[in-house]
Amino acid sequence: MTTRSATAPSFDLLHAAIIGRVLRWRWGRLLFQIPLLFLALLIIYDGLTGPQLAPENMATVSAWIHYRGLVMLALLLVGNLFCMGCPFTLPRTLARRISGRGRRWPRALRNKWLAIALLFLIFFLYEWLDLWASPWLTAWVAIAYFAAAFALEALFAESPFCKYLCPLGSFNFVASTISPFQITVRSRDACRICESKDCIRGGENALGCGLELYAPQVRSNFDCTFCLDCARACPHDNVALAARPPLRELMRDAWPHRWDVAFLALVWVAASLSNAFGMVPPVYALEASLLTWLPFLNKALVLLLIFAVLNLAAPAALGLAASWLSRSLVRSSEPLRRVFARYAPAFVPLGFGVWFAHYGFHFATGALTIVPALQNFLIDHGIFLLGDRPNWALGPILPYSWLLPLQMAFTLIGLLATLLVLGERNRQIVSSSSRHSILALLPWAALAIALAFAAIYLFTLPMEMRGTMSMGH
Amino acid sequence: MKRWFLFLIIAVLLSAACTRASRELETAADVEVQLMVEPAPPVVGEAVLVITITDETGAPLEDAKLDIKGDMAHAGMKPVLATAERGEGGVYRVPFEWTMAGDWFVTIRGALPDGRTFSRRFDVSVGGEMDMNMDGS
Ligand code: SF4
Ligand code: SF4
Ligand SMILES: [Cu+2]
Numbered sequence A: 001m002t003t004r005s006a007t008a009p010s011f012d013l014l015h016a017a018i019i020g021r022v023l024r025w026r027w028g029r030l031l032f033q034i035p036l037l038f039l040a041l042l043i044i045y046d047g048l049t050g051p052q053l054a055p056e057n058m059a060t061v062s063a064w065i066h067y068r069g070l071v072m073l074a075l076l077l078v079g080n081l082f083c084m085g086c087p088f089t090l091p092r093t094l095a096r097r098i099s100g101r102g103r104r105w106p107r108a109l110r111n112k113w114l115a116i117a118l119l120f121l122i123f124f125l126y127e128w129l130d131l132w133a134s135p136w137l138t139a140w141v142a143i144a145y146f147a148a149a150f151a152l153e154a155l156f157a158e159s160p161f162c163k164y165l166c167p168l169g170s171f172n173f174v175a176s177t178i179s180p181f182q183i184t185v186r187s188r189d190a191c192r193i194c195e196s197k198d199c200i201r202g203g204e205n206a207l208g209c210g211l212e213l214y215a216p217q218v219r220s221n222f223d224c225t226f227c228l229d230c231a232r233a234c235p236h237d238n239v240a241l242a243a244r245p246p247l248r249e250l251m252r253d254a255w256p257h258r259w260d261v262a263f264l265a266l267v268w269v270a271a272s273l274s275n276a277f278g279m280v281p282p283v284y285a286l287e288a289s290l291l292t293w294l295p296f297l298n299k300a301l302v303l304l305l306i307f308a309v310l311n312l313a314a315p316a317a318l319g320l321a322a323s324w325l326s327r328s329l330v331r332s333s334e335p336l337r338r339v340f341a342r343y344a345p346a347f348v349p350l351g352f353g354v355w356f357a358h359y360g361f362h363f364a365t366g367a368l369t370i371v372p373a374l375q376n377f378l379i380d381h382g383i384f385l386l387g388d389r390p391n392w393a394l395g396p397i398l399p400y401s402w403l404l405p406l407q408m409a410f411t412l413i414g415l416l417a418t419l420l421v422l423g424e425r426n427r428q429i430v431s432s433s434s435r436h437s438i439l440a441l442l443p444w445a446a447l448a449i450a451l452a453f454a455a456i457y458l459f460t461l462p463m464e465m466r467g468t469m470s471m472g473h
Numbered sequence B: 001m002k003r004w005f006l007f008l009i010i011a012v013l014l015s016a017a018c019t020r021a022s023r024e025l026e027t028a029a030d031v032e033v034q035l036m037v038e039p040a041p042p043v044v045g046e047a048v049l050v051i052t053i054t055d056e057t058g059a060p061l062e063d064a065k066l067d068i069k070g071d072m073a074h075a076g077m078k079p080v081l082a083t084a085e086r087g088e089g090g091v092y093r094v095p096f097e098w099t100m101a102g103d104w105f106v107t108i109r110g111a112l113p114d115g116r117t118f119s120r121r122f123d124v125s126v127g128g129e130m131d132m133n134m135d136g137s
Helices: A017-022 A027-048 A058-077 A091-097 A113-128 A136-154 A161-164 A167-178 A188-193 A231-234 A261-279 A280-291 A299-329 A336-382 A400-432 A438-460 A468-471 B001-020
Strands: A183-187 A239-243 B031-038 B045-055 B065-072 B080-084 B091-098 B101-111 B117-128
Touching: A017 A027, A027 A058, A027 A091, A027 A136, A027 A400, A027 A468, A058 A136, A058 A167, A058 A336, A058 A400, A091 A136, A113 A161, A113 A239, A113 A261, A113 A299, A136 A161, A136 A261, A161 A167, A167 A261, A183 A299, A188 A336, A239 B065, A261 A299, A261 A438, A280 A299, A280 B045, A400 A438, A400 B045, A400 B101, A468 B001, B001 B101, B031 B101, B045 B065, B065 B091
Parallel strands: none
Antiparallel strands: A183 A239, B031 B045, B045 B091, B065 B080, B065 B101, B101 B117
């Protein structure tokens, strides 16, 4: 048993009673993956063969109500639990055995630009094809996921899918930077004298980190799938999944100072707003007027234009403008990239608040619709375990009147946290360089406040659930 | 290998699924169902469904038992349910409520006294209270 140094985490999930053993167990991850694999197969099966009315189909209800709501809850309370139980990596593990050594992922693509493009693409497809209203397409999204994860694993030596491509992963990586648990080590001294470094290299019968993170240096949840391979590989049982103070990661300078990483965070925040914007009356009015002004465009291109502006151009322009202003106000000559990378991560709590408010709304209004959908599914297969008639009267789990106040509260808590992080990041730089002052903070704080109020405005608008069907009429 | 296995599972499941009951609507060919909504164009709030049921000759069917379910196009909204027992002259006026603006599917399932059953689905686009003029055309 290694001695604990002063850095030993106060609460370590991996060494908690029972749950710790389960998590560190060789097949611990499978325990989470198998239920999710069944769920994914159910989504494919019911999506392709079941009723095509979205509220009656397990695929659409579980993917768009439960997955989205519960994944936010897990990120808030624990961490990146979806990636931990990700079913798409299961056939991939097989692919690795079949393919043996593939080539390395190209150097030019070892960054987040493709991940940003795919995150953008999935949000666009979601809106354009109305995935939420189509069990059939929802099933095909799941099939495409299995196929892509498998193909990439068969072609390449490491695990590029999670790190460089997967949009669900990118979403979870950004969001999990506010999660209360993070991979770390119990004793730094043990790592210093450790020669095998199995946590990253892999050992006799355990894989090293597929995302190429080195446990003693992990300071961020970014890129960590919570797969716990590092913990299983470490011969000294030195890896911890430790509780950390809220916002610590964002307040410390824990992210690489890179354009792509900081931009991914801002795109993710912008998408939290545009995704909610996709459901309120002004978006339909905007689509209609764009179609009259730009008659050579069709519906898909109009939507692509709106989304490119909201999800890519706006975060780029606003982020650069704020960086430039922030730098000019204190007459600093710091590279823009550093300014951008210092303040952009601070927007994650605000984005989290807005995502949580939005997906939480759908979960709160529709969590129980899974019951009649499941009854319907069972009855279709001659199983009358849950009765012989679906109880369609089930739906909400919270009174409707609570929802708007809750949505506002989540957004404002997110804003408050973002302002705190901005202030702390600014304080650090002020104390390390005499050039800086509180002024550098102003453009960023103004941007955060504006975004939060835009979100609250969106939540006060009546929601509409329109599909491509009516648009095509 | 696993891939083949997966496809095999899917193929088996697909063939087993051809018989799924809830996928099909039974459309008794000799029953005509028409749906009109009040107010028209429909907006969020209280409404009346005006359902006209006749046989193939156009003669009214007054004693159909109707089960009506209004679903939104998207998952996760509780449907609006209603029933009707008798329609004077084959016209059933059913109080209803559009709980949200957007695209709705109204599914009408009916049973006639002679035991025949039928069902039809209609799509209805419901406007918000404010944007009636924008939406109604
Ligand atoms: S294998 Fe364990 S002890 Fe060695 S460096 Fe990794 S975490 Fe530290
Ligand atoms: S550090 Fe790597 S191996 Fe460890 S849980 Fe995170 S992704 Fe998995
Ligand atoms: Cu929504």
